[in-house]
Amino acid sequence: MSSAAEQVLSIGDGSGWSFLGGTWTQPGDAIRPPNVPNLHSRAFHIASAYGDLTAEFEYNANYRELGHGDAGLVIGARDGGNFHYIHFPWGGQSLRAKSFWGGVAKVSGDGYIRNVVYQSVAGVPSETDRWYRVRVQVKGTHIRVWVDGRRAFEAHDDSYQGGCVGLAGYGWYFFRNVRIAGTPIDPPKWDDSVQIHNPAFELPVTSKNMPSGCMAPNGDVLIGSGGQLLRSTDKGRTWTNETLPESIGGLTDYGNTMFRDSNDRLFVFIWRNRKTTGTNMPEILISESLDNGKTWSEPVASQVAEGWPADPGSLTAYGPLCETADGTLLRFFLGSVHVGADLTYTDIRSWGAYTGCKAFCIRSTDGGKSWSGPIELDRPCWDGVPRGNLPGSIDFTEPTGVAIGNTVTVTIRPAYSREMWQCWSYDAGKTWDAASRTTFPGYAQSMIRTQSGAIVCGHRNPNYCVNISYDDGVNWDAGTVIDYPAWAMGCMVQVEPDVLLCTYMNADRGRPLLGQIIRVTDDGIVPVQ
Numbered sequence: 001m002s003s004a005a006e007q008v009l010s011i012g013d014g015s016g017w018s019f020l021g022g023t024w025t026q027p028g029d030a031i032r033p034p035n036v037p038n039l040h041s042r043a044f045h046i047a048s049a050y051g052d053l054t055a056e057f058e059y060n061a062n063y064r065e066l067g068h069g070d071a072g073l074v075i076g077a078r079d080g081g082n083f084h085y086i087h088f089p090w091g092g093q094s095l096r097a098k099s100f101w102g103g104v105a106k107v108s109g110d111g112y113i114r115n116v117v118y119q120s121v122a123g124v125p126s127e128t129d130r131w132y133r134v135r136v137q138v139k140g141t142h143i144r145v146w147v148d149g150r151r152a153f154e155a156h157d158d159s160y161q162g163g164c165v166g167l168a169g170y171g172w173y174f175f176r177n178v179r180i181a182g183t184p185i186d187p188p189k190w191d192d193s194v195q196i197h198n199p200a201f202e203l204p205v206t207s208k209n210m211p212s213g214c215m216a217p218n219g220d221v222l223i224g225s226g227g228q229l230l231r232s233t234d235k236g237r238t239w240t241n242e243t244l245p246e247s248i249g250g251l252t253d254y255g256n257t258m259f260r261d262s263n264d265r266l267f268v269f270i271w272r273n274r275k276t277t278g279t280n281m282p283e284i285l286i287s288e289s290l291d292n293g294k295t296w297s298e299p300v301a302s303q304v305a306e307g308w309p310a311d312p313g314s315l316t317a318y319g320p321l322c323e324t325a326d327g328t329l330l331r332f333f334l335g336s337v338h339v340g341a342d343l344t345y346t347d348i349r350s351w352g353a354y355t356g357c358k359a360f361c362i363r364s365t366d367g368g369k370s371w372s373g374p375i376e377l378d379r380p381c382w383d384g385v386p387r388g389n390l391p392g393s394i395d396f397t398e399p400t401g402v403a404i405g406n407t408v409t410v411t412i413r414p415a416y417s418r419e420m421w422q423c424w425s426y427d428a429g430k431t432w433d434a435a436s437r438t439t440f441p442g443y444a445q446s447m448i449r450t451q452s453g454a455i456v457c458g459h460r461n462p463n464y465c466v467n468i469s470y471d472d473g474v475n476w477d478a479g480t481v482i483d484y485p486a487w488a489m490g491c492m493v494q495v496e497p498d499v500l501l502c503t504y505m506n507a508d509r510g511r512p513l514l515g516q517i518i519r520v521t522d523d524g525i526v527p528v529q
Contacts, residue, residue, distance in 0.1 A: 009045055009165070009178040016047030020080050020196050024167070030060070030174040031167065038507045040070075040484045044077055044166035046190045051162040053182025055136040061090045062172040063128035068092070068486035069171025070463055072102075073136055075143075076160030079194040081109040084160050085168060086136055086145055089462030090128065091486065093443050099418040100124040101441060101462065103478065104143050104155040110527050111197035115478035116155040118440065118462075120418055123150045131176075138182070163188060170463060170484045199527035200483050202512035204241050205230060207505040209252040210489040211513060212320065216292035217264040221495055223503060224251030224258050224268075225513060229293060236493075236501040236517055245296050248287050253446070253491055258293075259321040261329070261367070266292065269331060269368065270299055271317040274308075281308055282315065286368050303370035312337050315360060315374060319400035319446065320491060324428040326406055329364040332399040333374065337391075351393040351417070351435075359396035359412050363429050377410060377423040378435040393435055396421060400457075402449040402473075403428075409473040411457055413443035420445070420459070422473065439476050440467050448492040448500060454520045458502055460488035466502075466518070466525055480525055482516060490514075499528060 011017065011026035021041025022034030033041045059071050072087030088102040103118030124132070124147050135146040141161065144154040162185050167175055205211075205225045213223040221232040227250050229242040244251065248268050251258055256270045265288065272283040285299035312335030322330040337356050360374040377399060378392025398413035406428040412421040412435070419437040426433075442459035449455050455469040457476075464483040467476045483504070490504030495517070503515045517528040 006179055006181045007048060009180060011043070016045060018044045018046045018080060018190055018192065020044075030176045031178065032174055033169060033172075038485065040168075040170040040196060042074065042080060042166060042168040042196065044074065044080060044164050044190075046164050046187055049162065049164045049185045049187040050075075050180065050182040051185050052140065053136075053138050053165070053180055055165065055178070055180050056134070057178040058131045058133050058176050059088070060131050060174045061088070061128050062174070068461070068463070069169065069173055070481075070484075071169035071171075071173040071175070072167075073134070074164075074166035074168050075136070075138060076163040077166055078160065078163045078188045079191045081107065081111075081194045081197060082160065083107050083163065083166070084143065084157070085113060086134075086143070087113070087168070087462075088132070088134075088147075090126065091461045093414070093441060093461050094126045095128070097414065097416050097418045097441075098126055099441065100126045100147070102145065102147065102152055104145070104153065104157070105481070106157065106159045109194070109197060111199055111482075112525070112527070113463075113481035114524060115480065116157045117153050118478045119153050120441075121147050121150060121152045124148055124152075164190075198483065199529065200514045200516050203230060203503065203515050204239055205513050207487065207509045207511060207513050209250070210254045210505065211491050211503050212251045212253045212257045213491040213493040213501070213503065214258050214260045214266070214320075215493055215495065216266055217260065218292045220292055221493055221501060222258060222293050223491070223493075223513075226250045226252070231293065235495040235499070236515065242294075245287075247299055248296060253319050254489075255317050257317070257320050257331075261323055262327065265367070267368065268296065268299075269321060271331075273314050273316070275314055280310075281306075284368075284371055302364070302368055305371065305373040308373050312358065312360070312374070318398045322401045322403050322408060324403040324406045324408060326428055327365070327367070328406075328428040329368055330361045330401060330408065330429045332377075332401055332410065333360045333362070334358070334397045334399065335360055335374070337394060351395050356394050357397050357415060358392060358394055359399040359410070359423070361399070361401070361429050375429065375432070377412070377432050378421075379432045380434040387434075388431065393421065396435075398443065398445065399423070400445055400447045402447055402455055404449065404453075404472045407472075409455070411438065411445055411447055413445060440479055442467070444487070444489040446489070446491050446502075446504075448494060450494055450500070450520050451497040452520070454498070456492065456500060456520060456525070458482075458488070458490065458492060458504065460486055464488045464504055468520065468524065470522070477524065482518070482525070482527075483514065485514065
């Protein structure tokens with residue numbers, strides 16, 4: 001940097017700064033955000049502004065609180081809600097997968113953080129309580145970023161050219177040695193009325209369960225959580241609370257799930273695994289409602305295919321049901337498979353992890369009266385070994401699928417993979433192709449396909465993020481962070497064409513379930529106010 005143009009940022013007594021979310025401090029060398037759990041906050045140096053610039057800083061990501069966070073540099077700010085954000089999220093998945101991620105995002109007044117680019121950085125370890133060195137260079141619309149001397153990522157975007165710099169983040173983190181050099185411009189007249197906007201709202205039920213949701217035949221929106229059923233008659237704006245029959249055993253997309261099929265049949269799929277039944281066979285029951293979820297029938301047992309394999313020993317249901325064009329119903333599962341006493345697996349041709357977890361589905365072609373045995377989702381082939389004869393990945397947990405006609409695509413939470421996994425079936429779930437990686441990280445996901453055909457995947461990491469595919473799951477965008485609570489597990493319901501009620505668990509599971517109503521457009525998602 002040129003020493004003549006260099007400015008070292010410090011908080012001092014706070015003069016020349018604007019803080020959102022609480023006052024930042026600098027008790028020693030380190031610049032600190034407010035010491036408040038589960039908080040996103042911002043600090044803008046409003047006494048100066050730059051056009052082209054070079055910035056250098058160090059930051060420390062801490063695993064305190066929920067084990068998730070995000071921190072980075074603000075550039076081009078004209079107020080507290082509109083700027084570019086060079087950010088570096090962290091969390092349990094990035095630590096397990098040893099992958100370091102970062103991106104350049106546009107932050108707008110609606111509260112969303114829209115990644116222009118978001119990718120992993122080779123050669124940089126993913127750790128907490130470690131100081132990372134970052135260099136950012138801005139020339140016109142071109143933004144380039146280095147981490148620990150390694151080329152990280154770059155972006156071209158003309159949304160915000162010239163403005164104040166600052167710091168921002170979520171969770172617990174520190175900055176130090178923040179140096180800025182560049183072309184000075186007149187600072188904007190700062191509008192202190194602009195605050196951090198968050199379009200999320202609370203639903204009248206706690207976040208103890210991953211919710212299950214659908215739209216009833218009469219248009220009511222139904223969200224089930226445990227023994228409670230929330231009902232909205234105005235597309236998710238207001239809610240009433242009802243009690244579900246004890247015979248259903250509670251609703252959660254981690255078990256018993258609610259579904260409305262293409263024939264307007266509303267029912268609950270009740271899953272009892274082999275540990276629950278105490279036999280070598282699981283049990284599936286169906287409870288139906290003929291009055292839009294106000295009353296429910298006594299559960300009726302479905303026929304389950306005989307001869308379930310000993311491995312996996314136990315299957316856990318995850319996510320909603322999926323219906324293909326020919327009426328086939330699919331339910332997805334994760335299950336532990338046998339590994340040796342030394343935590344090794346028997347086939348080195350399969351991607352492995354000591355958790356020994358795989359993903360499966362079961363099928364029904366008669367509306368849930370009968371169900372197949374488990375079908376493994378990852379079906380690789382090998383030289384001289386036809387597809388279906390090799391064991392699949394044991395890095396799989398929590399699969400969620402959507403149908404495109406009789407084609408099905410599934411995104412799967414990894415145990416250790418850098419990105420989420422994706423599997424495909426082209427015959428309504430009978431057989432499956434080999435798994436591949438997506439372009440984005442994430443887990444604890446929910447997924448839906450909208451009326452226009454966009455596939456929307458909301459997930460934990462980074463923060464609570466939504467990725468979209470406009471070409472039936474082949475390609476995905478860079479992702480949009482819509483909230484910060486990191487638990488994320490939830491469900492999505494299409495309440496109007498291309499308008500989604502997105503529900504997700506709070507960071508504090510004792511607090512209310514969170515929700516947003518979002519519209520899917522050709523240019524991404526926007527909150528519905």
